[in-house]
Amino acid sequence: xxxxxxxxxxxxxxxxxxxxxxxxxxxxxxxxxxxxxxxxxxxxxxxxxxxxxxxxxxxxxxxxxxxxxxxxxxxxxxxxxxx
Numbered sequence: 001x002x003x004x005x006x007x008x009x010x011x012x013x014x015x016x017x018x019x020x021x022x023x024x025x026x027x028x029x030x031x032x033x034x035x036x037x038x039x040x041x042x043x044x045x046x047x048x049x050x051x052x053x054x055x056x057x058x059x060x061x062x063x064x065x066x067x068x069x070x071x072x073x074x075x076x077x078x079x080x081x082x083x
Contacts, residue, residue: 036063037075044077055079 029037040062048054059075 033072036066040075041077048079 027037037059040057040059043062044054044057047057056076056078059077060070060072063070063072
């Protein structure tokens with residue numbers, strides 16, 4: 001898996017974690033990686049509904065359970081705010 005991003009021209013960064021805003025992100029994925037990523041995102045969505053204190057999850061932690069040799073970039077899903 002490869003992860004590329006185009007920085008947002010505003011230059012805005014989140015003060016609490018230093019994450020820069022992107023105007024675009026491109027993921028180069030195999031079919032199996034797409035399926036794993038969609039499984040991960042669905043798991044995150046279910047957990048946000050089940051657990052009031054759910055905050056974020058790392059794809060690398062999720063994938064390491066089924067593929068300990070995973071050496072790709074991490075994707076962190078962070079809950080923006082409760083609906």
